[in-house]
Amino acid sequence: MDDCYRIRVPTPFAVGRVNCYVLHGDGLTLVDPGPASEDSREALAEGLAEEGHELSDVDRVLVTHPHMDHFGDAAAIAAESGAEVCAHTDAVEWLADPDAQFEREQELFEPFLVSMGLPERLSDTVISLPETYRDFRDPVTVDRELEEGDVVDAGIDLEVIHTPGHAPGSVCFLAAGEAIFTGDHLLGHISPNPLLTTRPDDPTERTRSLPDYLDALEKIQGIDAPVGRPGHGDPVTDVDGRVAEIIEHHREREERVANILAAEGPMTAYDVTQELFPDLPATELFPGMSETIGHLDLLEDEDRVAIEEADGVVTYDLAG
Ligand SMILES: [Zn+2]
Ligand SMILES: [Zn+2]
Incomplete structure (x- = not known):
């Protein structure tokens, strides 16, 4: 894929940099623009400039999943460029009002975690997001809701594969025979965390994130992609091998x-x-x-x- 490059956008989070992929086959497409911060915006603008592009040229922003290191700056970029923001249906509400989503989680998980044995004195700390982190995401309106099997034309056809588990509304974008953009569903250097959250169809219930995640991993097993382009870290050169490794890791931990x-x-x-x-x-x-x-x-x-x-x-x- 000659018409794709990666910008390593800095984040304030422990995970380090996030990968923004730029596709410029037909207009300009960003896969995950990164968090809302001056540092990351600057890095993004510099990365684009090196290839002769500008933020105002962006035509579409694809969001792999509603975590702020990936989508935080999408609203600002859309405002500046008029870009169309695309994300999975299950991510739409979360993206439109991340604070409300955070409150839904607090409401469900404070009592839930205590019922799971967490000492009450810890439940507050465990479920509260450091206040400063809230600055790294802006609410964003999704212009195009994606579903399993949809195809986004970004110069090359990108097929949407719904891969919940690490987050609801997580998707991979498959450019068949070329690459798969995996967000945090498949990473080369860490095993993605199956974070519990509220169910998109019923926010009073929790997700069963790990069973969902493993099912969604199997969906990309044997997929027609010689390389994985993850949300963090270097390209995954053996997608199937990495999928097998993560499945094995969870089997061992289950035992x-x-x-x-x-x-x-x-x-x-x-x-x-x-x-x-x-x-x-x-x-x-x-x-x-x-x-x-x-x-x-x-x-x-x-x-x-x-x-x-x-x-x-x-x-x-x-x-x-
Ligand atoms: Zn994530
Ligand atoms: Zn991430």
């Missing part, structure tokens, strides 16, 4: 969780998290518990756990 339950159950998801990831700082507890609960969900789907609730606290034990 570890089963072993912990066999040795120490019944126990809460919080207790299992402490065993899996000792000494997690409070700020990392939400991703940690998301992962643990994901593995408990997998075990539940396989009828391998007994789940009890007493006094509002849920415990898990190995079944049988």
Whole structure:
């Protein structure tokens, strides 16, 4: 794909830089413009200028998923260029009002995590986003809602593959025979976190993010793409190999969780998290518990756990 280049946009987040891909076959298309900050906007403008493009030339902005390191600056770029913003249907509400989404999550997860064994004194810290991070995203109106199988003409045809799990409304864009743009669904250097969130169709219920994620990983197994272009880090040169590695990683961890339950159950998801990831700082507890609960969900789907609730606290034990 000669008509595609990557700009490594800085972010203030632990994950480091985010990849913005620029396609210039037919007009100018950005896949994930990065967060809303002066630093990232400057890096984006410089990267475009090196190839003879300007921010005002952008015709469309594709959002792989509604996390602010990827979409934060989409609204500003659309305002400056008139670009069409495209994202999956399930991401639309979240993108239109990220603060409201954050409040929905707080409402659901504060009591939920306590029911999963999290000490009440920690629940506030665990679920609150550092106030300053809110500055790195602007609400954005989606002009074109994408669904599984839709094709976006960006000079090259990009087929939409719906891949929820890391986030609702996550999509990969497949340029058949050329590349797949994976957002955070497939990364080369880290195993994407199956973060719990509210269900797009019912915000009073949580997602089953890890089972969803693994199903969506299988969707890109054997896909016609010699290279993966992820949201962070370098290109993935063996998409199938990387998919297999991540599936294997989760299988091993699922067995570890089963072993912990066999040795120490019944126990809460919080207790299992402490065993899996000792000494997690409070700020990392939400991703940690998301992962643990994901593995408990997998075990539940396989009828391998007994789940009890007493006094509002849920415990898990190995079944049988
Ligand atoms: Zn993400
Ligand atoms: Zn990301």
